[in-house]
Amino acid sequence: MKELIRINYESENPTILGRDLHRVLEVETPYHKWFPRMCDYGFIENVDYMTVDKNVLRADGTLMPQVQHDHQLTVDMAKEICMIQRTPKGKQCRQYFIDLEKAWNSPEAIMARALQFANHQLNLVKHQNEELTGTVAVQNQQIIEMKPKVSYYDVVLNCKDLISTSAIAKDYGKSAIWMNRYLHDKGIQFKQGDIWLLYQKYAEEGYTSTKTHSYCGSDGNQHTKVHTYWTQKGRLFIYDLMKADGILPQIEIEMA
Template sequence: MNELIKISSNENDEQVVSARDLHKGIGVKTRFSLWWEQNSRMLIENEDFTSVVLTTEVQNNGGVQLRDLQDYALTIDTAKHLAMQSQTEKGREYRTYFIQVEKAWNSPDMVMKRALQIADKRVIALQNENSQLQLETSVQKQQIAELQPKASYYDWVLQTKGLLAISVIAKQYGKSAQWFNKLLHELGIQYKQGKVWLLYQKYAEQGYTKTNFAPDDAERLHPHTYWTQKGMLFIYETLKKENILPLVEHEDVT
């Protein structure tokens, strides 16, 4: 069967044709907009046809300009009706063609083929949904894993009362006090004066540390720097930017 007009399938698995293609094919002399106005009065939109806007190129002052054209996607039944209504030889030819197209479309082989295609599409859709769910689950697991060190460290900080020495904080990262002090110095947070680590001026007034005096072996008082809860959280946020996180599990430090 030779194709007289392009036939497509819409989202409802119905065969449809272009009203403009039909108008041109059946050879009526009336311009398309008037022909459509005269012949579509008894038609029901979204049942017999759907509105379609086409984009076409037109010559304009030696250049090319895009222009929107109004078209309509007709069901085969509607196309048969309009073809017969034209009362032209071509119109009768098109009506006969549409009848043959319908018979082929509704044959057992074609019905089975479409059913298999629909089933295949459904399987693919379910596979895509499953893949998306697996991706979302993986992302959620990763987010939980990423947040776990933060939650554990925050819990530990909030449960900690009073001030802590840097050696205790370093332990939460699996490091020594010496290593930790050196890191904070390299990050421009603190400097050493004598035997005491002090914060640089821009951090000194933020309430991150407290300096207390404790006696040494000779009963002489020496300053020692201790970190507040606010300071411990500051350390966490700063080191997180360097991809340095505390251990997930913490020993009892109380």
């Protein structure tokens, strides 16, 4: 359908500018006098039309000092105004608007608008989801940043009990045999019978504590055996010693 007059499709329903209709109808009466006369036929502002103001350009492209009043008309109002004119141009415009309404309300046009609206809503939801995802990611990062990292020192300081060499070795993914050999090679301890003891230099630092355990031997008699345990101070001593050699506990390797 050839465009007879410009239609605005930006609102929910199509509208026509009053001045455009006035021009196409070839009305001789100035618009500012003609439009109020049309409104006397019972048209209601904000129902049948909306007043819009716009700046007017001169021929040289500069703005005129006054603001020009215009109006967005519904198609129904535009049709009735065309009938009021009782001119061939009025009849032509009225038929144009009738054909326009038929096209606007056709199943194809309704479906197209529905799809357009659905796409708009989908894009809106996608945008909201992106913003939400970004917000969650930032919050997770902030939680990670605020969460205090648990160091090996923290673990040790929270433990007050004596601890075996096997347990300390396990912190590093090592065995008690490896740990005892390492401490021996570093000149920290020596083996006396079945028990590892610290050299005098370290024995006075409170790094270890011995415990005597009773057990029933294969001969059926009760026997005793002494075991050496490390205090938490001694545990930290081993930590500093091994860290100097580039050996870290598993908990610190995992955080790196």
